[in-house]
Amino acid sequence: MKLQLMGKDPESGDHGSPTVWVDGDTHELVIQGWSADEATLDACRRDGPIPGHESVIRIPPRMVPLVREALGVAELD
Template sequence: MELRFIGKDPESGNHGSPAAWVDEETKDLLFQGWRADELTTDASSRDVPIPDHEAVIRVPKRMIPTLREALDVAELG
């Protein structure tokens, strides 16, 4: 598997998160972010159950340009 690093939170300094990648083979998007707090997880699980092997993550609004770039890379290959 080869991942293309798209970028990370411009305000994260030397810390690694949040960040975004695109899987070069499948064009899947991968995100690293903050695990959502219990209130957020409870609210989101009203719409979709959250299995034990999944988690809700929070990515800050300031990462929208990075996420758009990841979407473009995945779409255009």
């Protein structure tokens, strides 16, 4: 697996989260973010179950440009 780092949240300081990568082999986005709290999980579960092998994360709006950039990179490969 080769991950291309797209960027880290500049407001995270030394914590390194959120972060966005593109997997060069599968063209999938890999996103590190804050774990969702129970209220968020409950709201998500109203639309359907969250399987045990999946997670819900939160990223701030300031990370949207990095996600857009990563989507463009994933489409180019």
